[in-house]
Amino acid sequence: MNSNLAGHSLQPNFQDSPSSSSKEKRTWVKVVLIVVAIAYLSLILFIPAVNVFVQAFKQGVGPFLNNLTEPHFVHAVNLTLLIALIVVPVNTIFGLCAAWVIARNQFRGRTFLISLLDIPFAVSPVVAGLMIVLLYGRNGWFGPLLQAVNIKILFATPAMVLASSFITLPFVAREVIPVLEEAGSEQEEAAKTLGANDWQVFWRVTLPNISWGLLYGVILTNARVMGEFGAVSVVSGNIAGKTQTLPLFVEEAYKQYQTQAAFSAAVLLAGLAFVTLVLKEILERKTKIKEVE
Amino acid sequence: MSVSVHPASTPAWKNYLYQVGKLSWPWRITLGYLTVMLILPVSALILKASTESPINFWRIATTPVALATYDVTFVTSLIAAAINGVFGFLIAWVLVRYDFPLKRFVEAAIDLPFALPTSVAGLTLATVYSENGWIGSLLAPLGIKVAFTRLGVGVAMLFISLPFVVRTLQPVMQQMEKEIEEASWSLGASQWQTFWRVVLPPLMPALLTGVALGFARAVGEYGSVVIVASNVPFKDLIASVLIIQRLEQYDYSGATVIGVVLLGISLLILLAINLIQAWGRRYEL
Secondary structure, three states: OHHHHHHHHHOHHHOOOOOHHHHHHHHHHHHHHHHHHHHHHHHHHHHHHHHHHHHHOOOOHHHHHHHHOOHHHHHHHHHHHHHHHHHHHHHHHHHHHHHHHHHHOOOOOHHHHHHHHHHHHHOOHHHHHHHHHHHHOOOOOOHHHHHHOOOOOOOOHHHHHHHHHHHHOOHHHHHHHHHHHHHOOHHHHHHHHOOOOHHHHHHHHHHHHHHHHHHHHHHHHHHHHHHOOHHHHHHHOOOOOOOOOHHHHHHHHHHOOOHHHHHHHHHHHHHHHHHHHHHHHHHHHHHHHHHHO | OOOOOOOOOOOHHHHHHHHHHHOOHHHHHHHHHHHHHHHHHHHHHHHHHHOOOHHHHHHHHOOHHHHHHHHHHHHHHHHHHHHHHHHHHHHHHHHHHOOOOOHHHHHHHOOHHHHOOHHHHHHHHHHHOOOOOOOHHHHHHHOOOOOOOHHHHHHHHHHHHHHHHHHHHHHHHHHOOHHHHHHHHHOOOOHHHHHHHHHHHHHHHHHHHHHHHHHHHHHHOOHHHHHHOOOOOOOOOOHHHHHHHHHHOOOHHHHHHHHHHHHHHHHHHHHHHHHHHHHHHHHHO
16 A cells, blocks of 8 residues: 555656546455455464464463473484484585585586486475485495495484485575675685685685575574474384484374374474574565665 | 597596596585485486386386376375465465555465474364364364365365465566556556456466476475375375385385386476476566
8 A cells, every 4th residue: 555655656647547436446355355365374374373382282381391301202302403413514514515616607517506406395305215215225225335334324313314414405505596696706806816715705705795695594404404204204214212303203193192292392393483484584684685785 | 428529648537537636625515415415316216216127117107006196196286286376376466565464474474384394284284174173173064074085185285385376476576567557457457457468477477486386395295294194095195105105015116116206297397497487587578
């Protein structure tokens, strides 16, 4: 409405035309459209989201807190954090390198490299898990070798780390590439001609320019790693108290008819989702403000 | 790869190694990590599948159970993506054009399916749409069962593919100039005509991209669907779950063949999205 008024004030010639009946019709259309949109969102999104919290606290805070101290649950939280602690830094370093390679260089196969980076987005998480089974499983390519040196990858933490890394491979690079392209390379070149070495250029010039985009990519990576279910469930073996992450705990508890426990864990993951969304909003606003300046 | 004209003086592989040795660290990390994490697993899948003879591959890929899962996976995804195309368009339109209470909140909540772990989504959808759930209990008297049926699979796919259409349309809608519509009205076009002839055509590439992205995500979705469905073959079993069932029976060939079919279709959708985007860029010019 407000933008509408502003548009009209710039073009006074339009002012006289819309009759009161067509204006009425337009507000009527507006109200219907908003109501339909909110109704659809409620059915698919809002009601299910609210339901998570209502179910978790249905019997009060006591049972909820009890569930949170259960040993299998605590183990699931620790394992989820451990995997995130490994995957997020590794994928951040890779993402930065890949973004630099793609944004700062012209070479043959560049488009191919970008498409390659998109594969984890397109592949079903189950297929991603299957790939890791085919590589590191007993009948896989590296299976005999791993067995000979007595290293267990499949159905253990390493495979879960690999699966999570595969799924979140593109996130950082995807967020950093556009920011890097927009920032341009003039400042970096200037720093270089003034005698800065590569590290100095990266820390003092490149990183400050891309920091918000980078942070955004890291947060998305973290949220996906902690919430990943499909790929991890294929390679983990899903043993409670051993190879069970928080999302796997949710499914397992639900299947065992421990709905209360399932929803208690779900609240924690939903909380993570809300924190992610809030940070995302803040970072989006930061990057937008920068663009306007 | 390139059949070079260079004579035997420097062999191609030596040349290649020399090139790799000259690369800087970001290059080495990128190529190394991509090889280990991405190219190696994908090759393992494809090579494992290629050990099957083509006839055998076809036989495994088209067993009645497999065909039924394709039907559930692809047809349901397509329907879900199409429904989200309509409602996503509406939501994007409402968010770009109108002001209403709590708009900022709604705006931020659209991304919830990106952030919420799929197992949580499946858990809460199964509860809300079950026969004694908040929405399911309203539908039950009408004879509509959602949770643990194919309809539930559809609802889960609606949930996880919702943001794609909204998020691809919003920026394009924001750039669209309102004056063109007003000109169309002042020239006597009805609202409907204005929508079909003036508003929709420039938004078409973005809309198609969003629908295709949502479709791709729905085809690959596992976590929310496996919880909200009963996973019974020929009823609501999706292809991803069939892969897991095959793996649990140590039927690696079966799992691999269906995995390759899924991978191939995902890559085709990816290609289609790139083509639509290229078409959209041409439209801009």
